[in-house]
Amino acid sequence: MSDNGSLVSVRDATKTFRRGSEEIRVLERLDLDVPEGEFLALMGPSGSGKSTLLNLIAGLDRPTDGSVTVAGERIDRLSRTKLAAWRARHVGLVFQFYNLLPVLTAERNVELPLLLTHLSRAQRKKHVDTALGVVGLTHRKGHYPRTLSGGEQQRVGIARGIVTDPTLLLADEPTGDLDRKSGDEILELLTALNREHNKTIVMVTHDPHAARRATRVLHMSEGKLSQEAAE
Amino acid sequence: MKFMRLIVAGFRRKKIRTVLTLLSIAVAFILFGLLAAIRQALSQGVDxxxxxxxxxxxxxxxxxxxxxxxxxxxxxxxxxxxxxxxxxxxxxxxxxxxxxxxxxxxxxxxxxxxxxxxxxxxxxxxxxxxxxxxxxxxxxxxxxxxxxxxxxxxxxxxxxxxxxxxxxxxxxxxxxxxxxxxxxxxxxxxxxxxxxxxxxxxxxxxxxxxxxxxxxxxxxxxxxxxxxxxxxxxxxxxxxxxxxxxxxxxxxxGNIGAIIQAIVGAVFFTILLVAGNTMAQSVRERTGEFAVLKAVGFTDTHVLSLVLMEALAVAALGGFVGLGISWFIISLGDPTGGLLPIFYFPRKDMAVGVGLVIALGLLTGLLPALQARQLRIADALRRL
Incomplete structure (x- = not known):
């Protein structure tokens, strides 16, 4: 935990990118606190910096300036190797386009983060079965991604995200590639993970309908958190 | 060992490409074995x-x-x-x-x-x-x-x-x-x-x-x-x-050793380019997958090792099949019916063959492996 008791604490975070000679400021001295057990939705137009912020919290990128503290650890100071190990232990990621490995079955995709642990094969299988059970896909575990619907693939993605029981679940437009019905099922699942399993979730979305599932919604614009609205 | 499934799964990604690459490597090693036996035969057992x-x-x-x-x-x-x-x-x-x-x-x-x-x-x-x-x-x-x-x-x-x-x-x-x-x-x-x-x-x-x-x-x-x-x-x-x-x-x-070395050198240089290009292409196509692996916690070293192991596995599969086939053909005896009385696969050439298999795997995998290692997750995910 950070000093103020938040699970995630972003302080004075600035992120700039270079495009040729031009410097693009994506995040501008941003502060954010996410308490444990919260389901936070980050909304905003394309290019507003919400995915960049998510990447900073996930340890996929580093701020140009400022700090990112998760569960009491300054992750912006960790080396690449330590950061990778930290991600494996603390972060579950859900992507818009699922990003499953096409040559692996659903259960093997879910097992991927567990390959980095010291669990035995039997223990890994047990964890995978549990995760697939949570997302309701045990019966499809032997299927390859190409034989699954978009909603099912995203559920496999969520199972991969939660299989290590991470501190944080971070979802980048998890319903962005799905129809309304499948999207609702995914949101239902995320809500259940938050409410029943007390998972702290940060979700980036364009969709106000999706954002309404969150316990808190923040709006981003031009690299700043411009509006906060309790739902 | 638990990563082996991940490496083997890579072979199934583009089956025809994998088979053709394995065949080209196998043919190169068949040629290597046969030329080694012929060189030995033509030198009439100097050794x-x-x-x-x-x-x-x-x-x-x-x-x-x-x-x-x-x-x-x-x-x-x-x-x-x-x-x-x-x-x-x-x-x-x-x-x-x-x-x-x-x-x-x-x-x-x-x-x-x-x-x-x-x-x-x-x-x-x-x-x-x-x-x-x-x-x-x-x-x-x-x-x-x-x-x-x-x-x-x-x-x-x-x-x-x-x-x-x-x-x-x-x-x-x-x-x-x-x-x-x-x-x-x-x-x-x-x-x-x-x-x-x-x-x-x-x-x-x-x-x-x-x-x-x-x-x-x-x-x-x-x-x-x-x-x-x-x-x-x-x-x-x-x-x-x-x-x-x-x-x-x-x-x-003629200088049989030099002639055969030149042939083998040309063959392996070509195979190095073919297999190296295939490996590089394969890794390029999987930029997103490597980014995902890193995102879920695989370190740079993990990814580097995975690519190198995959390249080594391709070289080993093709190479050892090729060496095995050449050994079998050579063990059938002199194919000329008497002109090459001493016709066998010399042990030292077999060892050189194994060395070439490893070298081929490392050389074809090194550059793509380094590229995969350097991959920045956020950039790669943004490109997906």
Missing amino acids: VAGADRLVVRHKVSIIQQLPGSYEADMEQIDGVSDATHSSWFGGIYQEPANFFPQFPVQPEEYLAMYPEFLLPEDQKQEWFRTRTAAVAGRATAERFGWSVGDKIPIQATAWTRNGGQKLWDFDLVGIYDGAEQGTDTTQFLFHYDYFDEARDFGQGSVGWYIVRVAEPDDAVRIATAIDGEFANSPAETKAETEGAFVQGFADQI
């Missing part, structure tokens, strides 16, 4: 030549005969422990295509000179006893389906007998095996005395001498001494180590 044996031939050419009296003179030279002689017969068995070397020799001396020719004791004694007796190497006996007790008719091309007769009949009394992998088991050996008495010309002459030296390190001095002994005689000699003699034969065709 297995006796280090303590000299070959003494006529200074002008090997086809010039030497007097039979030289043997006793050579045995008097300091450092010479033994000497015997052999001659080229050059006969035809049934038809000219059935080539194999035939030598009239002194049986006891010859077997003592070549202990790597293994002949059962009873067959040895029978050969010593019977003037028309002959022994054949296992390869030649099997090639023509001969067995002990057979009569072997050989038609002379030069050495006619008893006033122009071309046919020589021999009683096959033994079949010898080789003590080493590279021992020549294609020879057909018979009594020099029988040959010398019956031939129409050239009595008392021999083709060349084989001399055993007491100390191999002393070979050059003894060779010089032998040549000095017969200098300014009607039949001057050229003495050299057996290895140099065999190499001289091989060099008549």
